[in-house]
Amino acid sequence: MITGPGLLFVVSGPSGAGKDTLVAALRGRRPSLRYSVSATTREPRPEEQAGEHYFFVSRQEFGRLRDGGGLLESREYNGNLYGTPRDYIERSLTEGYDVIMKPEVNGALAIRAAFPDAVLIFVVPDRFSNLRERLLARRTETNEEIARRLEIATREMKFIRQFDYIVVNEQDRLEQAVRDLEAILQAERFRIHRYPDDSIRRVESS
Amino acid sequence: MITGPGLLFVVSGPSGAGKDTLVAALRGRRPSLRYSVSATTREPRPEEQAGEHYFFVSRQEFGRLRDGGGLLESREYNGNLYGTPRDYIERSLTEGYDVIMKPEVNGALAIRAAFPDAVLIFVVPDRFSNLRERLLARRTETNEEIARRLEIATREMKFIRQFDYIVVNEQDRLEQAVRDLEAILQAERFRIHRYPDDSIRRVESS
Numbered sequence: 001m002i003t004g005p006g007l008l009f010v011v012s013g014p015s016g017a018g019k020d021t022l023v024a025a026l027r028g029r030r031p032s033l034r035y036s037v038s039a040t041t042r043e044p045r046p047e048e049q050a051g052e053h054y055f056f057v058s059r060q061e062f063g064r065l066r067d068g069g070g071l072l073e074s075r076e077y078n079g080n081l082y083g084t085p086r087d088y089i090e091r092s093l094t095e096g097y098d099v100i101m102k103p104e105v106n107g108a109l110a111i112r113a114a115f116p117d118a119v120l121i122f123v124v125p126d127r128f129s130n131l132r133e134r135l136l137a138r139r140t141e142t143n144e145e146i147a148r149r150l151e152i153a154t155r156e157m158k159f160i161r162q163f164d165y166i167v168v169n170e171q172d173r174l175e176q177a178v179r180d181l182e183a184i185l186q187a188e189r190f191r192i193h194r195y196p197d198d199s200i201r202r203v204e205s206s
Numbered sequence: 207m208i209t210g211p212g213l214l215f216v217v218s219g220p221s222g223a224g225k226d227t228l229v230a231a232l233r234g235r236r237p238s239l240r241y242s243v244s245a246t247t248r249e250p251r252p253e254e255q256a257g258e259h260y261f262f263v264s265r266q267e268f269g270r271l272r273d274g275g276g277l278l279e280s281r282e283y284n285g286n287l288y289g290t291p292r293d294y295i296e297r298s299l300t301e302g303y304d305v306i307m308k309p310e311v312n313g314a315l316a317i318r319a320a321f322p323d324a325v326l327i328f329v330v331p332d333r334f335s336n337l338r339e340r341l342l343a344r345r346t347e348t349n350e351e352i353a354r355r356l357e358i359a360t361r362e363m364k365f366i367r368q369f370d371y372i373v374v375n376e377q378d379r380l381e382q383a384v385r386d387l388e389a390i391l392q393a394e395r396f397r398i399h400r401y402p403d404d405s406i407r408r409v410e411s412s
Contacts, residue, residue: 122398165396180396187393190371190386192328 006093007188009100012108013123018169019102025178034092036101042080073110105159119188120163212299215306218314219329224375225308231384240298242307248286279316311365325394326369
């Protein structure tokens with residue numbers, strides 16, 4: 001059996017898509033899956049645990065980490081800094097563990113830029129499908145509001161094309177979405193570009 | 207839920223890889239999966255059933271089928287003609303059924319050329335891995351024999367890169383290989399390029 005190093009899975013999508021529940025359920029089913037915790041300079045919310053939801057650091061600490069090459073990527077969002085610690089991911093992947101994370105869309109694209117081998121999965125909530133048709137049909141929005149929403153949709157569509165997969169998280173069908181994600185995690189392992197030339201030469205010397 | 211039309215899966219690889227057993231087991235687990243039967247001008251072998259293993263046709267019938275646009279692709283191999291009937295595949299895919307087939311490597315590449323959206327899966331038998339190392343170690347082959355085998359391996363390696371996936375069919379682990387194939391069938395459905403722009407616009411109008 002050919003085993004490469006682990007793979008990095010980035011689960012993102014609009015808020016309300018149910019990423020948190022989905023990733024939690026997936027981690028429950030795959031205990032060997034490692035979760036990458038982001039660093040941020042924003043204040044923790046009451047329910048957030050340091051080291052579990054985020055590493056909460058000062059601006060100074062964040063700067064030191066980043067300038068020392070400790071972050072895979074970093075970005076500013078709504079006045080706060082966010083970054084992906086490099087060490088944990090690199091060590092886990094080298095040891096053969098798969099790693100998962102769930103940044104917002106702009107974070108996902110920053111990670112893709114820093115780590116082209118990452119697998120980007122866009123999760124969409126089913127109840128938001130066909131919104132445009134519904135907006136147009138019910139005629140409660142002004143024409144400007146509809147135009148603005150469609151403009152946002154068009155902009156987001158461009159982001160989606162930079163992802164590898166779309167998973168639809170249908171209401172009351174969480175189990176199905178988790179199985180879809182699991183199939184992606186499993187199948188990506190066998191993609192031809194994951195096999196370096198020397199491993200193929202070995203397989204093919206038959 | 208966004209559903210596109212069905213997908214075409216092409217399972218190929220060197221003889222001895224266990225493609226037949228693997229595809230039979232997969233079809234047993236996925237009864238909705240349709241199997242594409244090739245047409246050929248060669249004589250049926252004793253155990254072969256017409257319409258199940260091949261459609262056995264005369265050269266004249268083959269020529270009529272091909273010239274009438276009835277074949278997705280056709281090729282000559284060892285003095286016989288082989289071709290993939292177009293109708294059954296196109297009708298099944300349009301109706302939303304996935305289709306599977308298991309041609310030899312040259313057939314798989316011909317199908318890719320005719321149908322770029324097909325998913326190509328290369329099956330290798332585990333017991334052939336590391337053959338080069340074993341050949342070199344045991345030193346029972348002549349240098350010319352080893353060189354010839356390595357030349358074939360190098361040529362086949364170039365074909366492998368045109369496939370999408372490699373699945374290793376380890377001895378006594380058929381179930382695992384079937385599950386790997388199933389994960390590929392499942393995950394391919396969610397790949398971003400399977401979503402036409404209008405379906406993404408619909409999903410994203412949120």
